[in-house]
Amino acid sequence: MQADDDVAYAPAGEVEQFCRDVFVAAGADEATADAATKAMMHGSRLGVDSHGVRLLDHYIAAISGGRVNGHPDMRISQSFGAVASLDADHGHGALAAYRAMDRAMELAETCGIGAVSIRNSSHFGAAGAYALHASQHGYIGLAFCNSDSFVRLHDGAMRFHGTNPISFAAPVSGQPPWLFDMATSAIPYNRVKLYQSLGRELPDGVASDANGKDIKDPALVEMLAPLGGEFGFKGAGLAGLVEILSAVLSGMQLSFDLLPMNGPDFATPRGLGAFVMAMKPGAFVPDDVFEAGMRRYLEVLRSSPAREGSKVMAPGDREWLVAEERDRQGIPLDPATQDAFARLAQRYGLTSPV
């Protein structure tokens, strides 16, 4: 971050404990507090600050307002072979996604693959948290979610898709997983807010005004551009893939029909869908063949020549480095998050980590 003077650092353990305590103080059950905190800490430890603990304030507003059910009765509402539907009872999206991925892994253990569609859920944070969860248990994991309509179509001038992330993780024996998590927009919307909080200009061709024309001032952004610039039909198509898997296949709200994440209504459940999948490598190919393939792929990648002034990294490599650094240096908290932590600490009689 450029505006380093405004950023405060706090030990990861203290930030984590604070988030958990705030959730419980706000009336959430232990499972919700654990899952939501784990997902936010995934973002804050790995450098995905747009989906890190800056979301705490938002999540507490959603639970306090009644939009998100802090004591959900999440159930598998439908099962068929290797697939299932999880009804999240309007609980926190992170709890729903971890639960759904647990079921997907059980299905993958017996069927080679498992896919779980999530109904009646809410914002789940960083999709990569759930793909990573699967890969840490030896499975290939995929996670998708649609979200507030904020991204134009390739030739469009309307907020149409959400930033609709795609995440994929694969286990690598003896190494951290291969971990990939991308928004199908040119940038995530949370990054627009972060840049605005930090007083930074946006890069070219990532966000647009109400006519779909690209602009750079984060305060004036009316919609994001789909990934791909001149080839934005690819980003828009990928967003559509996510929309179909997350919303259509769950019978939930399409992005443009969702109540806005940021209110003013914090009382009505938003009816978000999501979709997770796990695959057992050994069901397709002997484990040692899969492991040798992943190792060779990464070995050649990491030793391949770079463009001038650059360094080649595998998806996830930057994240593991950031996590190491932050485990030493602490979690950076932007000014808006510091303020929110102070307010929440005061409201619930807790001590903010900054």
Added chain:
Amino acid sequence: MQADDDVAYAPAGEVEQFCRDVFVAAGADEATADAATKAMMHGSRLGVDSHGVRLLDHYIAAISGGRVNGHPDMRISQSFGAVASLDADHGHGALAAYRAMDRAMELAETCGIGAVSIRNSSHFGAAGAYALHASQHGYIGLAFCNSDSFVRLHDGAMRFHGTNPISFAAPVSGQPPWLFDMATSAIPYNRVKLYQSLGRELPDGVASDANGKDIKDPALVEMLAPLGGEFGFKGAGLAGLVEILSAVLSGMQLSFDLLPMNGPDFATPRGLGAFVMAMKPGAFVPDDVFEAGMRRYLEVLRSSPAREGSKVMAPGDREWLVAEERDRQGIPLDPATQDAFARLAQRYGLTSPV
């Protein structure tokens, strides 16, 4: 195409019959001739000319040289619950992919989802052909394949990934399917060859020289850029997802280990992998809910406001329009393809459709 003077048109039925006859004359079995022709005609009818009948000459060289087995004994070599591995016996990639998708649909019928890893295969053409095949039978279809190393990493200066396509299709009741097929490179390599044949310059930021620096002359291209420009880590990550599913999960060759598609060796099988998946919407959500969701999604998309001078289309819409036009006007054949057709006609005592 801009160089319209050099393009000749031939009726789709005649082009199709010619391709099939050439395959059989070159010694391929009927199943191979049918599948390879169907896949090429998918490209040529829908406007994906880079993966259309311009590949006939190449495929015949591969069968004549022995690289591709014209009489393969394709078998399911491993089955586990909802997943399977198809050993393609070094046959044509299109036959392998159609067969694998047929099995994936059978698995989806009983398990809600089916995934099939393809081993010992060869170039399969347009990935969209196989996703479309599933959607035409009422399933959500996905197809992936790695290919000759030709795309640099985001910060890389080496041919690393193939153009590694992602395709996805979903059935829409009473309408053509939602059909999406993208290369994870900024453009497909076959388009570089097509532009070269037509004497056109490449757009900005899609292809690079040996140092990974972007250039516009198709004749000087040493590698392609990954999708995303400044955000090329996304295109590179998606290519990695395809690489892991297609090559690692099948125990087949990584893109950078593949023998080159364009020879000089046309005798040695290349050991290509691929990956297909089918999902049964009704296993996740009642069919009428899925159908209503797809219809609403497409209705809002097609009636949404466009950027100035543009028109909003769903993935596949352009392709269906092109197919209608070509069914009337004929299949356009570029000069190199016309020459190849003439050579093949002479060699096998057939009549070229142009």
